[in-house]
Amino acid sequence: MEVHHHPHFGEKNIKEYLLEGLMIFLAVSMGFLAENIRENIQKHERELIILLRNDLKFDTTKINDAIDFNARKMYSIDTLRKYIYRISSEKLSDSVKRKMFYLYKAYTGNVGFFIPTMRAITLLDKGDAFTLIKKQVVSDSI
Amino acid sequence: MNDRSTNQYETFRQYQVSAKEVGQQIFDPVPGEEFLSRERFPLILSSHLSINILQTDKKITYIYGAYLMDCRGILFNYIRMLKQHKERAVRLIEMLDIEYILEKE
Numbered sequence: 245m246e247v248h249h250h251p252h253f254g255e256k257n258i259k260e261y262l263l264e265g266l267m268i269f270l271a272v273s274m275g276f277l278a279e280n281i282r283e284n285i286q287k288h289e290r291e292l293i294i295l296l297r298n299d300l301k302f303d304t305t306k307i308n309d310a311i312d313f314n315a316r317k318m319y320s321i322d323t324l325r326k327y328i329y330r331i332s333s334e335k336l337s338d339s340v341k342r343k344m345f346y347l348y349k350a351y352t353g354n355v356g357f358f359i360p361t362m363r364a365i366t367l368l369d370k371g372d373a374f375t376l377i378k379k380q381v382v383s384d385s386i
Numbered sequence: 387m388n389d390r391s392t393n394q395y396e397t398f399r400q401y402q403v404s405a406k407e408v409g410q411q412i413f414d415p416v417p418g419e420e421f422l423s424r425e426r427f428p429l430i431l432s433s434h435l436s437i438n439i440l441q442t443d444k445k446i447t448y449i450y451g452a453y454l455m456d457c458r459g460i461l462f463n464y465i466r467m468l469k470q471h472k473e474r475a476v477r478l479i480e481m482l483d484i485e486y487i488l489e490k491e
Contacts, residue, residue, distance in 0.1 A: 290486060297482045300475045307472045311465055318461045321454050328451045331412070332444035341437035346430050348413050352405055352457065358468055379485050385478055 289376045296364035296386070303361050313356030320351035398460040405453035411446055414438040 324347040327340060336344075368374050368386070377383040414437065421430045441447070483489055 293482055293486050294488065297479055297488060300479050300482075304472055304475050304479075307468050307475070311468050311472070314461050314465050314468075318458055318465070321458045321461070325451050325454045325458075328412075328447050328454070331439060331442050331447045336439075338434070338436055341439060342430055342433065342435060345413055345437045346428070348409055350427065352402065352409065352454070358471075382481060382485050385481055 285376060289378060292364060292367060292373065292376055293382070295367070299361040299364045303358075306361075307358055310356045310358040317351045317356065320347045323347060324352070398457060398464070401453055401456040401460060405450065405457055408446065408450040408453055412439060412441045412450060414440055 324344060327336065327344045327347075330336060374383065374386075377386070418430070418433070418435050421427050421433070421435070
């Protein structure tokens with residue numbers, strides 16, 4: 245005849261209950277902490293990306309302005325050149341001379357220099373901020 | 387990008403300084419006191435001011451034209467570079483919008 249022997253468990257004392265409770269509490273706390281850290285990193289990543297996108301949008305506006313300004317400058321230089329080559333061979337009218345002088349003074353000066361917005365890039369350059377960006381395709385593109 | 391822009395800028399400045407030196411031989415630098423301010427300067431076009439051309443020598447004017455052409459070349463390259471950077475920026479913005487669902491923020 246088969247006899248089943250049930251293992252005999254002694255009654256748990258209060259210390260064991262407390263220890264089990266503490267372990268459960270620690271496990272839940274650690275999970276909560278890990279989740280909190282993960283959410284925090286994601287939040288920072290998103291903030292950084294939003295800042296970068298805003299910088300890029302601002303920069304595209306500045307680039308458009310720089311392109312417009314320099315294109316205008318280029319066409320003005322073309323016009324001035326066209327007149328300059330006529331100086332030695334023909335008598336130019338006063339209005340043409342005024343236009344030449346205007347182009348000479350207004351458009352042969354400085355280039356419309358584009359300076360990129362460096363807020364996000366400066367942050368990305370610092371420490372390990374770049375590692376916040378978890379998406380490989382995005383970090384490669386940046 | 388900054389380095390390339392700075393190079394373009396410095397190259398332009400070199401040509402521009404050379405062009406200015408020759409330009410000063412051709413144009414009277416201060417033809418009218420009343421048009422010196424930035425705001426009033428465009429009025430020169432609609433004025434009756436007489437502009438002195440100081441130099442009509444063909445050689446000088448052609449040298450000036452050549453410097454202007456160099457400046458134009460630099461501007462042309464710079465504009466092309468700016469357009470490339472703009473395209474990259476737009477592509478990156480689109481990617482960030484898609485990857486991080488940012489359209490509404």
